[in-house]
Amino acid sequence: xxxxxxxxxxxxGRKSQxxxxxxxxxxxRLLGPHRSVSSLxxxxxxxxxxxxxxxxxRHFRDIDELAVALIELSGEALRKVVDQARVNVVxxxxxVRGSVEAFMSQVRSxxxxxxxxxxxxxxxxxxxxxxxxxxxxxxxxxLRVELVRLTEAADQPLHDPAVAAKAITRLIFAMGxxxxxxxIEDDAELIHxxxxxxxxxxxxxxxxxxxxG
Amino acid sequence: xxxxxxxxxxxxGRKSQxxxxxxxxxxxRLLGPHRSVSSLxxxxxxxxxxxxxxxxxRHFRDIDELAVALIELSGEALRKVVDQARVNVVxxxxxVRGSVEAFMSQVRSxxxxxxxxxxxxxxxxxxxxxxxxxxxxxxxxxLRVELVRLTEAADQPLHDPAVAAKAITRLIFAMGxxxxxxxIEDDAELIHxxxxxxxxxxxxxxxxxxxxG
Numbered sequence: 001x002x003x004x005x006x007x008x009x010x011x012x013g014r015k016s017q018x019x020x021x022x023x024x025x026x027x028x029r030l031l032g033p034h035r036s037v038s039s040l041x042x043x044x045x046x047x048x049x050x051x052x053x054x055x056x057x058r059h060f061r062d063i064d065e066l067a068v069a070l071i072e073l074s075g076e077a078l079r080k081v082v083d084q085a086r087v088n089v090v091x092x093x094x095x096v097r098g099s100v101e102a103f104m105s106q107v108r109s110x111x112x113x114x115x116x117x118x119x120x121x122x123x124x125x126x127x128x129x130x131x132x133x134x135x136x137x138x139x140x141x142x143l144r145v146e147l148v149r150l151t152e153a154a155d156q157p158l159h160d161p162a163v164a165a166k167a168i169t170r171l172i173f174a175m176g177x178x179x180x181x182x183x184i185e186d187d188a189e190l191i192h193x194x195x196x197x198x199x200x201x202x203x204x205x206x207x208x209x210x211x212x213g
Numbered sequence: 214x215x216x217x218x219x220x221x222x223x224x225x226g227r228k229s230q231x232x233x234x235x236x237x238x239x240x241x242r243l244l245g246p247h248r249s250v251s252s253l254x255x256x257x258x259x260x261x262x263x264x265x266x267x268x269x270x271r272h273f274r275d276i277d278e279l280a281v282a283l284i285e286l287s288g289e290a291l292r293k294v295v296d297q298a299r300v301n302v303v304x305x306x307x308x309v310r311g312s313v314e315a316f317m318s319q320v321r322s323x324x325x326x327x328x329x330x331x332x333x334x335x336x337x338x339x340x341x342x343x344x345x346x347x348x349x350x351x352x353x354x355x356l357r358v359e360l361v362r363l364t365e366a367a368d369q370p371l372h373d374p375a376v377a378a379k380a381i382t383r384l385i386f387a388m389g390x391x392x393x394x395x396x397i398e399d400d401a402e403l404i405h406x407x408x409x410x411x412x413x414x415x416x417x418x419x420x421x422x423x424x425x426g
Contacts, residue, residue, distance in 0.1 A: 126394070129394055133391075159409075159413075160409060163406050163409045163410060163413075164413060166406065166410075167384060167409075167410040167413060167414075170384055170387040170388060170391070171380060171383055171384040174383040174384065174386065174387040175383060178346075178383070181339070181342055181346075193376050193379065196373060196376045196380075196421075197376060197379075197414070199417065199421060200372075200376075200380060200413070200414045200417030200418045200421060201410070201414060201417055203416070203417035203420050203421055203424075204412065204414055204415065204416035204417030204418070204420070205413045207416050207417070207420050208409075208412060208413060208416055211416075
């Protein structure tokens with residue numbers, strides 16, 4: 001793209017090369033824990049990344065495309081939670097409590113990834129909400145597969161593990177969004193509550209199966 | 214307020230008298246199911262209510278004060294759900310399913326009240342989020358009292374009914390927000406899922422008590 005390069009060269013003092021990841025990182029820095037991706041402006045992201053606004057278009061069609069990419073990137077935080085849960089299962093660490101702790105450590109992570117998902121849950125454009133729902137659905141499906149595997153191995157199968165996985169996913173996300181608005185000193189209490197909640201859902205799902213035969 | 218009346222009289226064709234409720238109703242019409250209260254503008258609310266912008270200040274200090282009033286008004290939708298749940302208990306109708314149905318009928322209600330709460334959950338200013346949290350806390354506390362009363366009457370007390378009430382409240386709200394983005398044809402399936410979820414929490418909470426002695 002010789003034309004774009006020539007444009008950049010005319011913008012004194014600005015970077016002429018920047019990657020897609022650099023732009024996403026600049027957007028994440030701007031968001032912090034409280035702003036929604038829908039409030040991001042193309043010019044402020046370009047300024048934060050120290051490029052000319054025109055260079056933005058080499059990587060994204062518009063600011064909405066960047067926002068959706070940011071939501072997809074946030075899914076990484078969820079995969080870390082699932083990985084940690086698997087480690088807990090192998091190590092014999094308390095699985096529910098350990099997984100809730102892994103989730104909360106992503107909620108508080110300085111990379112701000114999970115915070116993007118937690119903030120976009122109920123507001124924002126349809127395209128953003130669909131992108132968030134896709135990430136929640138991935139997590140829910142991974143959780144369902146693990147629940148079936150673990151509870152069948154322990155000979156304590158669940159009633160409707162898909163509904164149990166959805167309940168846990170949606171509840172943990174709601175509590176995570178709630179945690180973002182609370183001081184960090186409340187985390188211990190929130191982790192205790194969330195551990196109880198997930199345990200109730202799993203235990204209830206198991207007994208519902210017994211009761212329904 | 215003779216001065217304000219004189220101002221209004223000079224605005225040809227506009228209403229000279231309007232109540233606080235008229236302004237809230239105008240704001241609700243503008244919001245519809247998808248807009249957040251944080252996107253409301255004072256001038257558009259005044260225009261929708263057919264008053265001069267200056268008349269707005271007779272009722273609210275600014276647009277944020279109207280937004281908080283709107284969130285508080287939305288709590289009415291929750292009280293209707295609690296009332297319906299109590300009717301279900303007395304009539305012997307399936308309590309969990311009946312209450313979930315009452316909640317979903319408020320989610321879909323044309324008055325748009327509950328939708329205000331569901332949309333403001335995770336985005337919006339701190340003042341708005343605190344106002345939403347207050348309404349959720351009222352609901353959670355009413356639910357806790359009912360759960361204790363019902364389960365002790367049936368001699369099936371719950372483990373930590375406060376955590377069970379919080380789990381149900383946060384989960385049902387998350388599912389309600391999710392429902393707003395789904396077509397109405399999905400409601401039957403969502404009501405089935407939410408009924409299962411609440412049943413799992415209640416059953417789990419009861420068995421957690423038995424297990425912990």
